[in-house]
Amino acid sequence: MKTEELRTLRIAIVGGGYGGAAAAVALRHAGAQNVHVYEQAAALAPIGAGIGIRPPAVELFRTWGIWDEIAKVSGASDHLEILTADGTMVLAQEEWPGLNDYAQPNHNRIIHRGDFIDVLLGALPADSVHLGHRLESIVDDGATATLRFANGEVVEADLVIAADGIRSVVRHALFSQKPPVFAHEHAYRIVVPIDQSHGLVSDANPRFYIGRDGVIAYNLPLAYRGELSYDITAPSDDDTWAPEISNDYLVSLLDGFDERIVAVARELDIDQVTSRSVYDIDAVDTWHTDSVALLGDAAHAMLHHQGWGANSAILDAEGLATALVAADTVSEALAAYQAVRKPMTDHLQAISRQGWNGEQVESAFPANA
Ligand SMILES: Cc1cc2nc3c(=O)[nH]c(=O)nc-3n(C[C@H](O)[C@H](O)[C@H](O)COP(=O)(O)OP(=O)(O)OC[C@H]3O[C@@H](n4cnc5c(N)ncnc54)[C@H](O)[C@@H]3O)c2cc1C
Known part of the structure; x- marks a missing residue:
């Protein structure tokens, strides 16, 4: 124009x-x-x-x-890491696609x-x-x-x-x-202070812990805020927009997960968790x-x-x-x-x-x- x-x-x-x-x-x-x-x-x-x-x-x-x-x-994150639920094995660790495609590195x-x-x-x-x-x-x-x-x-x-x-x-x-189409999943999200994250933050990179039965726990460090974005995605047939959950329920989902992830779930302020049914179109x-x-x-x-x-x-x-x-x-x-x-x-x-x-x-x- x-x-x-x-x-x-x-x-x-x-x-x-x-x-x-x-x-x-x-x-x-x-x-x-x-x-x-x-x-x-x-x-x-x-x-x-x-x-x-x-x-x-x-x-x-x-x-x-x-x-x-x-x-x-x-x-600034340079790679994404995917691990087994217990964190003992790295399933994939890859640099973000396109990071070096520009005049300067563009970190995620x-x-x-x-x-x-x-x-x-x-x-x-x-x-x-x-x-x-x-x-x-x-x-x-x-x-x-x-x-x-x-x-x-x-x-x-x-x-x-x-x-x-x-x-x-x-x-x-x-x-x-x-x-919208219900994905038969819930997403639970909270931001916790790093000093309450039981050592989950070791650098600036996101880590996805993949459990059996479709449960995934992942962490996105927000070190510039002194916080960690702590997320759990889990299968569910309950399509309520904001499903009610408890600490015990989160802990029950995390059977076999890295003990640090379980500890955060046990201690987090459940009223601060954004709990949502997941949809796409x-x-x-x-x-x-x-x-x-x-x-x-x-x-x-x-x-x-x-x-x-x-x-x-x-x-x-x-x-x-x-x-x-x-x-x-x-x-x-x-x-x-x-x-x-x-x-x-x-x-x-x-x-x-x-x-x-x-x-x-x-x-x-x-x-x-
Ligand atoms: C658990 C989870 C994790 C995610 N992680 C990522 C990720 O790591 N990376 C990524 O790229 N994406 C991620 N997403 C997806 C991402 O959140 C969405 O794609 C993104 O929010 C879409 O942005 P949007 O602006 O289109 O819509 P929205 O973020 O939904 O914003 C819509 C805005 O419109 C306003 N609005 C709605 N209706 C009206 C109305 N009638 N009148 C006026 N205002 C209105 C709302 O208040 C809102 O501010 C994630 C999503 C979920 C659920």
Whole structure:
């Protein structure tokens, strides 16, 4: 698009999670100035846990000019390690794909969700982030789209980016009514102080302990915060959104696991654990109209087994910004964005459903990425 057109294009982003925050930063870096983020949360609380940002997404932080801020609030990991449940045998230990593909090494950065959101939304003008805005409905008017929020506000935009997560209101209204798919798994996540982690943190690298019967315990060190992101994924047929759990239940799942992992489960503050049933979505055929595009989990929510969901959302953001700069019109850009990004996320959605099997770990990176 012409520089002036992109500068004044009215862009509304629904959702200020990984995808929405990254899209806002990418679009402003590309030259868009009229970019607004509408987030349902009333405040930016440091909720969530750790994730690993992979080398291609790290390169984007350099491109977007926010690398120094990200580096301050993240740890540098060079490899991923997968072990037997008891920790006695390393099943795979591999360098992060792409780490050395750039002008400088791009280590995988382990970061807390709250820190990520703070850095990205903090890079935007304060008056462009609108908290307490829960989208209720969207009308696609062709060249524009109209958003209605629960607080009564109505916004018309030339481009709406729906980064409103796995239960996207926009996806449901315009693209697919298929509900999310239950994975028959729960994810339990908590951030614990390193000095209460029984020595689980020895360096900056994530470790996955693979148990029998599908239980996985994994650790993402957040040493820059003096914390460890401690996670357990376990099979379950209970599809309650926030299943009730106890310390004893967690300990019972961890029979045969490294004693340090069991000790953390025994002692952690159960009220601080985020306990969730795990869902993804089937691939969505079309991500865009002429003025609305899905991004991140709204477009392609995938299981967390390969750690690609948030990373894909960040890469979507750059894919969309690049397409807008290159195309003549918004609708051409959205078609190009889908053509570039969807084949990759279709692949990742499919491979993420495979999960881990302790007896058949051939590679730490079966998605080949
Ligand atoms: C246990 C677990 C571990 C994971 N680990 C990793 C990992 O290591 N690496 C990785 O890349 N990914 C990981 N993921 C996946 C990752 O969390 C998601 O892919 C990522 O959060 C998607 O970002 P998003 O911005 O698209 O959606 P979300 O993070 O869900 O953000 C959506 C935002 O939109 C807002 N919103 C929703 N509805 C509305 C509305 N109607 N109006 C306004 N705002 C709205 C929400 O409040 C939220 O802020 C993991 C997921 C789980 C469950």
